[in-house]
Amino acid sequence: MTANKAQLPSVRIPRIIRLRYHPFVDHFKGFEKVEAVRAIFGPKTNEVLRKLKVEFFSSRWGFMGVSDEDGHLLVSTHYLRTGNRRDIYLDVVHELVHVRQFREGKELFADGFEYPDLPTEIEAYRTCIAEGRRLGMTDRELFDYLKVEWMDDKDVRRLARNVGVRPPPKRRRAAGRKR
């Protein structure tokens, strides 16, 4: 007996799509003057930000990230539209730490670590948390900021401890933030 295999329909599928990158400074203004950002890049701040590229994507899932291939920034347009302004600001500071880590040749997603323990994440969170504290955020607000959909309560608490944020007392049901 021979299996009756259907042919792949004759469709056309593009294999190489040219991505559209935008200069960071065309859309994100004033970051070169932020002390927390200047502390990340030092005297190279203006140059790095001027050369930094952003790729916008429309997915509702995910907020921002840095490409571990070429170090450009990825930003969700949905998040920009619906997210909390202060969270977005802190996320940019966070991602800029990853931009520097990438430039230093660090592996952003080193094997053998879970997200709350990744050294690159801990450094990025410590930087944006310090900026949050400077803006007057409480441990409770910072803890809420740390909550994202890919971490359960246990992981958020672990991350919080790793980055010096005091987790609130455990409740029977933890309410997740939507952003």
Ligand SMILES: [Zn+2]
């Ligand atoms: Zn990160």
